[in-house]
Amino acid sequence: MNLRKTKSALIVIVMLILYRENPLTSAVNFVTSSSEVDEYYPEERDALLKLRDSVSSNSNLHGNWSGPPCINNSSRWAGIACSNGHVVHIALQGIQLAGSLPPAFLHNITLLSKLTLSNNTLSGPLPNLSNLVYLEDVLLSYNYFWGSIPLEYTELPNLRVLELQDNFLDGKIPPFGQPTLRGFNVSYNHLVGPIPQTGVLQKFPISSYSHNSNLCGIPLETPCPLVPPPSPSPAIIAPSPSSNIIPPKNKNNLQVWSVALIATAAALVPFIVIFVFLCYYGKMQTKEAAKGEQAGDGSSGWVEKKMPHLERLGDPEKRVELDFFDKEMPAAFDLDDLLRASAQVLGKGKLGSTYKVALESGLVVIVKRLKNMNELSKKEFTQQMQLLGNMRHENLVQILSFYFSKEEKLVISKFVSGGRTLFQLLHEDRGVGRVALDWATRLSIIKDIAQGLTFLHQSLPSQKVPHANLNSSNVLVIQRRNSQIYDLKLTDFGFLPLLPSRKSSEDLAISKSPEFAQGKKLSQKADVYCFGIILLEVVTGRIPGEVSPGNDETFDDLSDWVRMVVNNDWSTDILDVEILAAKDDHDDMLKLTQIALDCTDMTPEKRPKMVQVLKRIQEINSLKIQEMTYRE
Ligand SMILES: *[C@@H]1O[C@H](CO)[C@@H](O)[C@H](O)[C@H]1NC(C)=O
Ligand SMILES: *[C@@H]1O[C@H](CO)[C@@H](O)[C@H](O)[C@H]1NC(C)=O
Ligand SMILES: *[C@@H]1O[C@H](CO)[C@@H](O)[C@H](O)[C@H]1NC(C)=O
Ligand SMILES: *[C@@H]1O[C@H](CO)[C@@H](O)[C@H](O)[C@H]1NC(C)=O
Ligand SMILES: *[C@@H]1O[C@H](CO)[C@@H](O)[C@H](O)[C@H]1NC(C)=O
Ligand SMILES: *[C@@H]1O[C@H](CO)[C@@H](O)[C@H](O)[C@H]1NC(C)=O
Ligand SMILES: *[C@@H]1O[C@H](CO)[C@@H](O)[C@H](O)[C@H]1NC(C)=O
Numbered sequence: 001m002n003l004r005k006t007k008s009a010l011i012v013i014v015m016l017i018l019y020r021e022n023p024l025t026s027a028v029n030f031v032t033s034s035s036e037v038d039e040y041y042p043e044e045r046d047a048l049l050k051l052r053d054s055v056s057s058n059s060n061l062h063g064n065w066s067g068p069p070c071i072n073n074s075s076r077w078a079g080i081a082c083s084n085g086h087v088v089h090i091a092l093q094g095i096q097l098a099g100s101l102p103p104a105f106l107h108n109i110t111l112l113s114k115l116t117l118s119n120n121t122l123s124g125p126l127p128n129l130s131n132l133v134y135l136e137d138v139l140l141s142y143n144y145f146w147g148s149i150p151l152e153y154t155e156l157p158n159l160r161v162l163e164l165q166d167n168f169l170d171g172k173i174p175p176f177g178q179p180t181l182r183g184f185n186v187s188y189n190h191l192v193g194p195i196p197q198t199g200v201l202q203k204f205p206i207s208s209y210s211h212n213s214n215l216c217g218i219p220l221e222t223p224c225p226l227v228p229p230p231s232p233s234p235a236i237i238a239p240s241p242s243s244n245i246i247p248p249k250n251k252n253n254l255q256v257w258s259v260a261l262i263a264t265a266a267a268l269v270p271f272i273v274i275f276v277f278l279c280y281y282g283k284m285q286t287k288e289a290a291k292g293e294q295a296g297d298g299s300s301g302w303v304e305k306k307m308p309h310l311e312r313l314g315d316p317e318k319r320v321e322l323d324f325f326d327k328e329m330p331a332a333f334d335l336d337d338l339l340r341a342s343a344q345v346l347g348k349g350k351l352g353s354t355y356k357v358a359l360e361s362g363l364v365v366i367v368k369r370l371k372n373m374n375e376l377s378k379k380e381f382t383q384q385m386q387l388l389g390n391m392r393h394e395n396l397v398q399i400l401s402f403y404f405s406k407e408e409k410l411v412i413s414k415f416v417s418g419g420r421t422l423f424q425l426l427h428e429d430r431g432v433g434r435v436a437l438d439w440a441t442r443l444s445i446i447k448d449i450a451q452g453l454t455f456l457h458q459s460l461p462s463q464k465v466p467h468a469n470l471n472s473s474n475v476l477v478i479q480r481r482n483s484q485i486y487d488l489k490l491t492d493f494g495f496l497p498l499l500p501s502r503k504s505s506e507d508l509a510i511s512k513s514p515e516f517a518q519g520k521k522l523s524q525k526a527d528v529y530c531f532g533i534i535l536l537e538v539v540t541g542r543i544p545g546e547v548s549p550g551n552d553e554t555f556d557d558l559s560d561w562v563r564m565v566v567n568n569d570w571s572t573d574i575l576d577v578e579i580l581a582a583k584d585d586h587d588d589m590l591k592l593t594q595i596a597l598d599c600t601d602m603t604p605e606k607r608p609k610m611v612q613v614l615k616r617i618q619e620i621n622s623l624k625i626q627e628m629t630y631r632e
Pocket of ligand 1: 039071072
């Protein structure tokens with residue numbers, strides 16, 4: 001088993017080395033040199049990577065979709081099947097794919113015969129499938145696709161099965177006429193108008209069409225009006241026992257009226273459903289985004305060519321110098337170096353995407369590309385970056401430089417290798433084989449976070465909320481080689497002044513604080529609240545916002561649950577099982593819990609200041625003992 005691992009690691013390393021030397025062709029040469037036939041086609045790989053990087057999912061596509069997608073007739077990529085080096089099947093059903101599909105991404109997968117994306121939460125328009133003449137099965141049901149069914153789908157010459165049920169599609173059904181079509185389902189959408197009178201569409205059963213807003217035609221036994229009215233009128237869907245095409249006429253007025261009323265009510269239901277869905281979906285999206293950010297570790301092996309879409313920034317005529325804060329690193333690289341370098345996506349959040357960028361000089365940096373800040377002036381951005389860049393603290397990630405243009409804002413910071421986020425350390429790989437995070441380590445992590453945050457509060461006294469985005473995903477923990485000593489860095493701080501409105505701050509961690517929810521004034525105490533939540537996460541091992549197990553009630557807020565348990569004197573029930581065995585430390589754990597509860601007080605004024613919090617943490621016994629053993 002070990003041997004196999006070593007072998008695949010070697011392959012990856014060899015590929016990376018080749019890739020570096022000639023980023024465009026080496027990867028292909030590496031595989032073609034051993035055979036006559038191309039084992040895969042780079043444009044197909046590019047297309048799949050576009051998909052991988054546009055959606056999130058619960059199966060680690062990023063880690064899995066690396067290396068070549070096809071090796072002759074087989075694939076090591078989850079959900080991909082190949083034939084003669086070409087991708088022929090994409091089957092990614094039920095893996096919580098979320099987001100919208102990149103435009104036209106399938107065009108270059110010309111031999112695709114089967115596309116399965118059903119049972120996910122994909123949104124946006126249906127994929128463009130023109131060109132794909134070999135496509136037989138298109139299974140896109142149980143998603144959140146909206147818009148109309150593209151007319152191009154009727155031109156797929158080999159289409160065999162089209163499943164679009166359970167989406168939010170609207171518009172009319174285009175006239176599918178392919179004699180190859182065996183399976184067809186568009187039920188549970190918002191389609192309207194007549195079912196086209198093509199032989200093939202007329203032969204599918206009622207369940208292929210049912211539960212739409214306003215479809216009519218023979219298969220549904222709902223006759224269509226002879227002359228379609230300009231706008232779909234509710235009266236059309238008045239049920240009629242006979243299946244003739246002549247609309248119900250000559251009924252008395254009262255009946256027509258009541259039918260119309262009922263029908264109007266019925267027609268409104270989908271809109272209400274959509275509205276409720278949109279509200280709910282908005283929430284879901286935020287959660288997904290948070291998850292995406294939490295997965296931000298550089299664990300996948302493949303190095304991307306460049307930061308996507310960023311190339312166009314480069315002006316070949318003149319080199320754009322970057323200013324560096326670290327005077328020991330004068331002009332280490334310029335914008336062109338950055339654009340030419342290999343980049344790897346570490347995470348995508350609401351604030352923007354984060355990349356790990358390996359420069360040709362060997363230097364590795366982290367680049368954050370900020371989104372939605374087009375109104376920001378150069379002066380505002382530069383001032384804030386200078387404030388942040390000139391700070392130095394061992395528990396803050398060092399900002400090295402920045403770049404501003406109207407369209408792009410980049411923040412370049414130091415890369416720390418071997419780091420994992422606190423979120424990953426606490427919550428990932430729970431179960432067999434997990435190395436428990438012991439109490440001493442947890443306490444030292446807490447102390448370091450408190451130190452970093454206290455420093456931020458003291459260095460930026462004029463800023464409303466100096467960090468503003470403190471959560472366990474924005475805490476990097478780096479274990480020193482062969483030792484129990486950890487270094488810790490806070491990331492993603494200082495963005496609040498860059499955001500145009502309070503609305504846009506909803507994506508920051510401080511939006512979870514009661515004062516934010518109530519629309520009240522924000523202060524440093526919002527950071528203190530976020531710190532308290534991290535404390536609770538470390539003590540309980542639970543993810544904030546998740547349902548508390550063993551409890552019928554659900555608490556939106558971890559602190560509510562902890563407060564309830566502590567008030568009922570079951571205090572040790574809250575402790576993470578991984579630290580429960582350390583009985584001698586229970587006192588300290590409960591002291592820390594008390595600090596956390598003080599920090600998460602509903603009233604900002606009642607929460608302690610960070611300096612006071614830090615002092616109380618430093619006074620905790622086991623920390624003193626632990627630090628003494630470190631010094632020995
Ligand atoms: C791929 O197919 C070619 C041609 O049939 C063959 O020479 C080569 O060894 C195959 N490669 C692998 C990895 O199976
Ligand atoms: C298809 O591949 C070609 C050649 O690699 C590339 O130029 C083109 O942009 C690709 N098309 C799409 C839609 O990705
Ligand atoms: C991807 O996952 C599949 C199982 O789903 C596994 O067989 C394959 O080896 C993985 N490929 C890589 C490159 O990790
Ligand atoms: C791949 O499979 C196809 C059809 O099954 C076959 O004709 C072809 O020779 C196979 N190619 C390789 C390289 O094994
Ligand atoms: C859909 O996917 C979920 C996992 O995401 C799975 O539990 C469920 O059984 C799937 N449902 C269907 C109908 O395939
Ligand atoms: C789909 O792609 C084709 C080819 O690029 C293009 O002509 C067509 O307009 C696209 N259709 C839609 C609906 O965007
Ligand atoms: C169409 O999909 C719906 C919803 O999943 C299902 O109940 C119905 O049986 C399907 N009909 C056909 C003909 O596949």
